[in-house]
Amino acid sequence: xxxxxxxxxxxxxxxxxxxxxxxxxxxxxxxxxxxxxxxxxxxxxxxxxxxxxxxxxxxxxxxxxxxxxxxxxxxxxxxxxxxxxxxxxxxxxxxxxxxxxxxxxxxxxxxxxxxxxxxxxxxxxxxxxxxxxxxxxxxxxxxxxxxxxxxxxxxxxxxxxxxxxxxxxxxxxxxxxxxxxxxxxxxxxxxxxxxxxxxxxxxxxxxxxxxxxxxxxxxxxxxxxxxxxxxxxxxxxxxxxxxxxxxxxxxxxxxxxxxxxxxxxxxxxxxxxxxxxxxxxxx
Amino acid sequence: xxxxxxxxxxxxxxxxxxxxxxxxxxxxxxxxxxxxxxxxxxxxxxxxxxxxxxxxxxxxxxxxxxxxxxxxxxxxxxxxxxxxxxxxxxxxxxxxxxxxxxxxxxxxxxxxxxxxxxxxxxxxxxxxxxxxxxxxxxxxxxxxxxxxxxxxxxxxxxxxxxxxxxxxxxxxxxxxxxxxxxxxxxxxxxxxxxxxxxxxxxxxxxxxxxxxxxxxxxxxxxxxxxxxxxxxxxxxxxxxxxxxxxxxxxxxxxxxxxxxxxxxxxxxxxxxxxxxxxxxxxxxxxxxxxxxxxxxxxxxxxxxxxxxxxxxxxxxxxxxxxxxxxxxxxxxxxxxxxxxxxxxxxxxxxxxxxxxxxxxxxxxxxxxxxxxxxxxxxxxxxxxxxxx
Numbered sequence: 106x107x108x109x110x111x112x113x114x115x116x117x118x119x120x121x122x123x124x125x126x127x128x129x130x131x132x133x134x135x136x137x138x139x140x141x142x143x144x145x146x147x148x149x150x151x152x153x154x155x156x157x158x159x160x161x162x163x164x165x166x167x168x169x170x171x172x173x174x175x176x177x178x179x180x181x182x183x184x185x186x187x188x189x190x191x192x193x194x195x196x197x198x199x200x201x202x203x204x205x206x207x208x209x210x211x212x213x214x215x216x217x218x219x220x221x222x223x224x225x226x227x228x229x230x231x232x233x234x235x236x237x238x239x240x241x242x243x244x245x246x247x248x249x250x251x252x253x254x255x256x257x258x259x260x261x262x263x264x265x266x267x268x269x270x271x272x273x274x275x276x277x278x279x280x281x282x283x284x285x286x287x288x289x290x291x292x293x294x295x296x297x298x299x300x301x302x303x304x305x306x307x308x309x310x311x312x313x314x315x316x317x318x319x320x321x322x323x324x325x326x327x328x329x330x331x332x333x334x335x336x337x338x339x340x341x342x343x344x345x346x347x348x349x350x351x352x353x354x355x356x357x358x359x360x361x362x363x364x365x366x367x368x369x370x371x372x373x374x375x376x377x378x379x380x381x382x383x384x385x386x387x388x
Numbered sequence: 389x390x391x392x393x394x395x396x397x398x399x400x401x402x403x404x405x406x407x408x409x410x411x412x413x414x415x416x417x418x419x420x421x422x423x424x425x426x427x428x429x430x431x432x433x434x435x436x437x438x439x440x441x442x443x444x445x446x447x448x449x450x451x452x453x454x455x456x457x458x459x460x461x462x463x464x465x466x467x468x469x470x471x472x473x474x475x476x477x478x479x480x481x482x483x484x485x486x487x488x489x490x491x492x493x494x495x496x497x498x499x500x501x502x503x504x505x506x507x508x509x510x511x512x513x514x515x516x517x518x519x520x521x522x523x524x525x526x527x528x529x530x531x532x533x534x535x536x537x538x539x540x541x542x543x544x545x546x547x548x549x550x551x552x553x554x555x556x557x558x559x560x561x562x563x564x565x566x567x568x569x570x571x572x573x574x575x576x577x578x579x580x581x582x583x584x585x586x587x588x589x590x591x592x593x594x595x596x597x598x599x600x601x602x603x604x605x606x607x608x609x610x611x612x613x614x615x616x617x618x619x620x621x622x623x624x625x626x627x628x629x630x631x632x633x634x635x636x637x638x639x640x641x642x643x644x645x646x647x648x649x650x651x652x653x654x655x656x657x658x659x660x661x662x663x664x665x666x667x668x669x670x671x672x673x674x675x676x677x678x679x680x681x682x683x684x685x686x687x688x689x690x691x692x693x694x695x696x697x698x699x700x701x702x703x704x705x706x707x708x709x710x711x712x713x714x715x716x717x718x719x720x721x722x723x724x725x726x727x728x729x730x731x732x733x734x735x736x737x738x739x740x741x742x743x744x745x746x747x748x749x750x751x752x753x754x755x756x757x758x759x760x761x762x763x764x765x766x767x768x769x770x771x772x773x774x775x776x
Contacts, residue, residue, distance in 0.1 A: 118625070121636060151621040156465070167625060167637060172618040174468065175627035175637075177491050180461040183425075183453060187462035188618060190449050191423050191469030195619050216454040374444045383397075383447040385422075 113140035129323020131282030131308030142292030162202035179209030218272035231310035239313030267342040276302035277359035283330035394587035408546040413438035415550025422448030423471035425459035432504035460488035470617035474500035490529030498557040507758035517570035518758030520733035534655035537565035537710040555590040571682035611654035673702030690767035714744035721748035726774035
């Protein structure tokens with residue numbers, strides 16, 4: 106009798122299962138997409154490193170069977186910047202949540218995009234702080250409630266694709282955890298892209314966001330994503346704001362070419378220093 | 389562990405006229421540092437300015453980051469990518485780097501963090517000296533850990549001790565601090581840089597085990613695990629959470645005791661090897677002045693003045709301030725009258741002297757809030773009081 110192995114199993118640290126994510130949570134779905142994207146992209150797995158910050162999505166680094174770094178809150182991108190510059194042969198993927206990447210880590214996000222650091226940033230956006238118990242985030246839609254916004258969020262949230270594009274990202278896409286094939290396809294494209302690529306994945310947090318906001322469970326959220334998502338590849342990112350119950354514009358919004366940080370550094374220093382310039386590793 | 393020698397390309401062998409900040413930058417280059425990230429802050433900025441001008445011809449990267457949180461984390465990432473790394477800061481920047489001092493201690497990441505101390509608290513005195521970060525260096529990040537910190541008192545030592553800091557960081561797989569001060573950083577003196585072949589370097593503790601045999605946080609006989617870098621097929625996991633020998637999170641008191649106990653022990657148990665100090669005139673001393681950094685040079689002048697008056701005074705200068713040379717203070721205490729601790733703060737290392745001396749000798753503090761070095765005459769006055 107042959108044993109059936111889930112095709113994503115080799116990509117996971119199965120000795121760490123079960124994972125910590127709640128039933129209905131979308132993070133595991135995105136990890137499944139990530140594993141499939143790794144298969145499809147044929148990246149050498151020994152050369153793929155995952156860097157996470159803190160939070161529910163921050164735990165992804167702990168479950169992928171790759172070189173993986175669970176860093177401090179908000180600082181996955183600076184870690185990834187150092188890792189990539191020190192070891193340019195690596196494919197560095199930052200995998201973290203909206204609170205980690207955009208609130209406490211927001212400054213690093215815009216600067217890494219500006220520099221065009223050659224990394225892929227995957228942001229699982231569940232509109233809430235999950236691990237700490239459901240606090241308001243800079244992504245929480247106006248009117249949604251959270252433990253620290255008990256009467257409704259009154260701050261305008263960030264539009265992440267717009268933020269990424271304005272800051273200099275060369276690849277920007279948004280999907281929901283309903284769009285599994287699109288997610289995997291975008292990840293493959295992002296891995297192949299030179300420069301700062303960004304994928305936002307809207308994902309349910311049934312335990313803390315959907316339940317509190319009377320939006321049902323994980324399955325209801327999938328239905329909501331299915332019904333309300335509109336695929337608009339190439340949409341202007343300033344037009345893709347998210348409202349509490351409104352339509353969700355998804356798709357690939359940005360795919361441009363621009364020299365990476367490493368390329369710009371090499372070019373500038375070589376131009377100025379000529380043969381005195383010694384590239385990384387004495388080259 | 390077989391020591392290697394420095395790369396001749398990175399070593400400016402010869403006699404130079406350098407300030408302490410540039411000497412520190414040269415020390416980092418001589419030690420083989422090939423990745424630095426920093427954020428401008430007075431009075432430390434010259435270190436990274438100097439490094440930024442030199443490193444592209446040697447082979448390596450300097451990146452100015454968006455803040456001190458980013459620079460202190462970029463170097464941790466670069467270290468796991470295989471680079472030899474450091475960052476430099478002062479005052480408020482040192483406070484911002486505390487989280488990553490703890491992260492580096494927890495993940496056993498070898499790195500060097502230079503703090504050119506200025507007057508504080510808060511923005512304080514950006515261009516004037518202080519020595520009030522000494523306890524922050526030891527205790528500034530949350531949780532329990534040990535650090536190693538060195539304290540140069542001249543540009544020559546800024547060069548020498550920066551190399552030593554890199555070697556200690558590799559040997560103990562831990563962050564090592566170089567606690568300079570504005571005076572030492574900005575004073576210009578002769579700095580002799582030896583031949584590259586005379587600069588001995590402690591290599592990174594890379595494992596020779598295969599991925600199937602290797603556990604990233606299994607300690608060797610000396611309590612220190614071997615390291616790998618990303619991209620070599622080991623598929624390591626590194627976390628700031630309490631972790632087991634696999635590097636996997638382990639949320640229980642047993643794992644906490646095992647890990648944190650080892651992190652503390654790997655430094656504490658080697659205190660005799662790490663602690664280092666300089667002594668002057670202790671043979672017949674009845675009063676021992678304890679001072680470090682720039683203050684030790686003023687204290688030496690005060691000691692000479694006191695000797696000229698016939699007072700039996702010696703000087704004990706911790707070169708490695710953490711771990712503190714408590715054994716030496718304890719040995720001296722029963723045979724002297726008093727310790728006089730001189731520091732540019734309102735009392736920090738004095739606690740270590742008091743603790744180590746116990747009730748065997750009096751401990752007097754001559755401290756102030758920074759902004760200027762002590763006058764030798766004020767130190768002399770306290771020496772006279774201590775000798776009486």
